[in-house]
Amino acid sequence: MDPFLIVLIVLVALGLIAVMVVxxxxxxxxALRNRFKNAYAQIDVQLKRRYDLIPNLVETAKxxxxxxxxxxxxxxxxxxxxxxxxxxxxANPGEPDAMKKLASAEGTLSGTLGRLFAxxxxxxxxxxxxxxxxxxxxxTSTENKVSFARQAYNDAVMVYNTQREVFPSSIIASTFxxxxxxxxxxxxPEQREAPKVSFS
Numbered sequence: 055m056d057p058f059l060i061v062l063i064v065l066v067a068l069g070l071i072a073v074m075v076v077x078x079x080x081x082x083x084x085a086l087r088n089r090f091k092n093a094y095a096q097i098d099v100q101l102k103r104r105y106d107l108i109p110n111l112v113e114t115a116k117x118x119x120x121x122x123x124x125x126x127x128x129x130x131x132x133x134x135x136x137x138x139x140x141x142x143x144x145a146n147p148g149e150p151d152a153m154k155k156l157a158s159a160e161g162t163l164s165g166t167l168g169r170l171f172a173x174x175x176x177x178x179x180x181x182x183x184x185x186x187x188x189x190x191x192x193x194t195s196t197e198n199k200v201s202f203a204r205q206a207y208n209d210a211v212m213v214y215n216t217q218r219e220v221f222p223s224s225i226i227a228s229t230f231x232x233x234x235x236x237x238x239x240x241x242x243p244e245q246r247e248a249p250k251v252s253f254s
Contacts, residue, residue, distance in 0.1 A: 090210035098144045101160075111189045
């Protein structure tokens with residue numbers, strides 16, 4: 055057999071192997087990116103559920119908290135800001151500015167909800183209202199689901215970011231512009247916990 059033909063076959067085989075490796079790394083990055091976007095979609099579902107519960111909670115509290123309109127308006131304003139920030143993050147999960155705006159808006163919302171819950175403690179009739187109790191229970195359950203979904207999202211982002219930074223995937227990631235994804239991290243420690251609710 056001709057030595058030139060052998061060298062040509064070896065070079066073609068090495069070229070095919072190199073192409074398969076590049077395609078495999080590219081596909082893995084795409085799969086990991088899709089995984090963290092799907093994980094964010096789960097957060098989005100829970101946040102929308104939470105945003106839908108808040109106006110009902112405020113409406114229920116309005117009749118009892120007639121002298122606390124400022125707090126009720128602050129809750130609705132914070133809810134609207136958080137819903138808007140969530141829409142931005144849902145449009146492009148992992149984008150750093152969108153995720154930081156969402157974390158900030160969620161922190162503000164948690165703070166205003168905390169004030170509403172503290173206020174409601176001073177109104178025995180409101181504490182005894184079955185609709186209020188039901189809404190608070192649903193909100194607490196949703197807060198827990200948001201926490202679990204946020205953890206799953208952050209785990210998926212970490213795996214994706216790690217894969218795009220390790221060699222030789224980093225070459226593929228930079229060539230095909232796989233940008234880093236931002237974690238969904240709440241900045242203040244008190245924001246990490248669901249608002250405390252007690253109607254006992």
